[in-house]
Amino acid sequence: MCLYSPQQGSFGFALQAVQRYLGTQGSRLPNLSGSSVKRIVNVYGTADILNQVGIGGKRDNLCGVQTINIEIAGATHFDYMRRSDETDPVKREFNRKVSEFVADLTLASDNDTDLDQFLQDKLGEADPDGVWRFNP
16 A cells, blocks of 8 residues: 555555545445454554555454454554565564564464464464554
């Protein structure tokens, strides 16, 4: 998802379009409450631009489905997948930890039992606000 549109020359214009699409002015996302989808894993980093501008972050539900919220301390939008172009060794190691966590989480999210076990093994328990927090 691109939030900066050089053709429009404005970060704000692109941000407004995304916010409208995601529901601040009527969602275009489908309602999944009557489907077989029972939970959605919502992952976001504290330094993710989508979280910082109010598009990402904790959600009680998404598309009418209960969410499992997982916050990754310090992660940007570019840390979720492994990057081979990072030259700073500290940032490279941080990216490795975050991307491995996200990959393992994805594999564990295939069923409720594996997901619950993964979260408990890796993170212990959710915080009182219901958010599971990963500190790489």
